[in-house]
Amino acid sequence: MRVNLTVNGRPMTADDVWEGESLLYVLRERLGLPGAKNACEQGECGSCTVYLDDTPVCACLVAAGQAEGREVVTVEGLAASGGGLDGELGGGLNSGPNSGLNDVQRAFVDAGAVQCGFCTPGLVVQAHALLTGADGVPPDADIREALAGNLCRCTGYEKILDAVRLAAARRAGTA
Amino acid sequence: MDFLRPLTWVDALTLKAERPEATPIQGGTDVMVEINLDKGRPAALLDLTPIAELREWSREGGEIRVGAGVTYSRLIAELGAELPGLAQASRTVGSPQIRNRGTVAGNLGAASPAGDSHPPLLACGAVVEAESVRGTRLIPIGEFYTGVKRNALAPDELIRAVRVPAAAGPQYFSKIGTRNAMVIAVCSFAVALDPSVRRVGTGIGSAAPTPRHAPRAEDFAAGALDWDGRGPLDPGAARRFGELVAASAAPIDDVRGRAAYRTHALAVMARRALGWAWDDFRAGDRRGSA
Numbered sequence: 001m002r003v004n005l006t007v008n009g010r011p012m013t014a015d016d017v018w019e020g021e022s023l024l025y026v027l028r029e030r031l032g033l034p035g036a037k038n039a040c041e042q043g044e045c046g047s048c049t050v051y052l053d054d055t056p057v058c059a060c061l062v063a064a065g066q067a068e069g070r071e072v073v074t075v076e077g078l079a080a081s082g083g084g085l086d087g088e089l090g091g092g093l094n095s096g097p098n099s100g101l102n103d104v105q106r107a108f109v110d111a112g113a114v115q116c117g118f119c120t121p122g123l124v125v126q127a128h129a130l131l132t133g134a135d136g137v138p139p140d141a142d143i144r145e146a147l148a149g150n151l152c153r154c155t156g157y158e159k160i161l162d163a164v165r166l167a168a169a170r171r172a173g174t175a
Numbered sequence: 176m177d178f179l180r181p182l183t184w185v186d187a188l189t190l191k192a193e194r195p196e197a198t199p200i201q202g203g204t205d206v207m208v209e210i211n212l213d214k215g216r217p218a219a220l221l222d223l224t225p226i227a228e229l230r231e232w233s234r235e236g237g238e239i240r241v242g243a244g245v246t247y248s249r250l251i252a253e254l255g256a257e258l259p260g261l262a263q264a265s266r267t268v269g270s271p272q273i274r275n276r277g278t279v280a281g282n283l284g285a286a287s288p289a290g291d292s293h294p295p296l297l298a299c300g301a302v303v304e305a306e307s308v309r310g311t312r313l314i315p316i317g318e319f320y321t322g323v324k325r326n327a328l329a330p331d332e333l334i335r336a337v338r339v340p341a342a343a344g345p346q347y348f349s350k351i352g353t354r355n356a357m358v359i360a361v362c363s364f365a366v367a368l369d370p371s372v373r374r375v376g377t378g379i380g381s382a383a384p385t386p387r388h389a390p391r392a393e394d395f396a397a398g399a400l401d402w403d404g405r406g407p408l409d410p411g412a413a414r415r416f417g418e419l420v421a422a423s424a425a426p427i428d429d430v431r432g433r434a435a436y437r438t439h440a441l442a443v444m445a446r447r448a449l450g451w452a453w454d455d456f457r458a459g460d461r462r463g464s465a
Binding site (some may be wrong): 001018019020022034041042043044046049055056057058060061062063066068126129145146148149150 | 176177178180200202203204206207208210211212216217219220222248249269270271273275276355356357403
């Protein structure tokens with residue numbers, strides 16, 4: 001079947017989609033967007049987290065046909081070059097090694113919150129969702145709750161929590 | 176496989192009548208796992224997400240009618256005061272991403288004995304609103320679960336909504352698992368007090384082939400509690416309540432826990448949950464904490 005959807009602000013069409021296929025497979029294998037990672041395929045790990053109509057979801061649990069006519073934003077869309085959420089991106093990141101990164105991605109780099117990197121795209125999208133609408137730096141309990149469905153097997157999470165606090169503090173103008 | 180995408184509820188019912196073998200899909204948190212891991216391949220998927228009216232809830236008399244498309248996230252955000260037991264259970268479902276997609280109706284459709292919604296629905300006496308082209312059928316929750324992952328729906332029926340009485344008193348949900356997220360219950364328990372009729376409702380999860388009540392524990396507590404004087408809960412009565420709840424279960428040994436552990440844990444959870452609810456009632460909080 002054919003699926004029409006908007007990805008990172010651009011209308012896209014996927015053809016020859018199998019009816020039992022996931023949105024994750026469509027994004028990675030048909031639309032050339034490998035940012036969302038394929039790991040557990042059962043919603044346990046969060047590494048495929050994307051926005052579906054502004055709500056973070058596991059792309060592996062969305063049937064491809066359920067994305068018909070809807071708006072998807074992947075981790076690629078969070079970067080300044082990727083379109084999608086351009087309007088809310090932090091400025092001043094147009095030069096240097098981190099150019100094109102949005103503020104959450106930048107904070108992950110600066111805090112050293114990335115080791116193997118496999119979980120990072122999902123964590124970045126989920127952290128981005130937490131900070132969208134957050135007032136100041138969220139309490140640790142809120143950060144832990146928000147990230148409870150994103151597994152990382154490298155970092156021990158401490159630097160990921162640091163990164164979220166750093167991004168929040170920069171948004172609040174206190175870092 | 177076919178992908179069926181009705182845009183209205185009437186069309187959905189027509190399609191389900193024509194294709195009774197089609198699997199309804201809402202949040203996909205059960206159905207897609209089956210497909211992704213090749214545990215089963217439905218003949219057809221019947222996508223209910225385009226149907227806007229399923230995403231609505233409403234107050235109807237003393238009931239909240241929760242549409243089949245209302246996610247756990249919305250239930251937590253919007254119905255915590257009216258349905259505290261169900262909202263507490265919803266908070267323990269999966270992760271934020273899962274709660275953003277999953278629904279109580281999906282939990283009912285899957286009818287896993289470990290589903291988190293079932294104990295609070297049992298404790299407060301919910302009713303499942305099933306519909307087909309033949310009409311609407313209201314199924315009391317105690318009659319809905321018919322076996323392991325089996326329910327009372329006819330092949331042409333879909334769940335339209337679940338009707339849950341607005342809390343008439345304190346409600347609590349308790350669940351055992353290895354961490355505070357992404358946990359399938361080892362076992363779970365819900366209690367709901369209705370002081371106006373001196374009723375204590377219970378629900379047991381993941382400790383029998385189906386979710387179930389503990390009727391003897393309910394009758395015992397209703398008679399043992401000091402409804403008029405609002406006196407403290409007698410520790411012996413609380414323990415007895417826990418024992419009676421545990422005696423109503425029929426757990427097995429499996430990968431998540433041993434039967435003996437489940438029996439013990441249920442007695443502890445039931446004793447504590449009754450204590451929390453009774454303390455709220457004594458403090459004059461008729462709703463319990465959300």
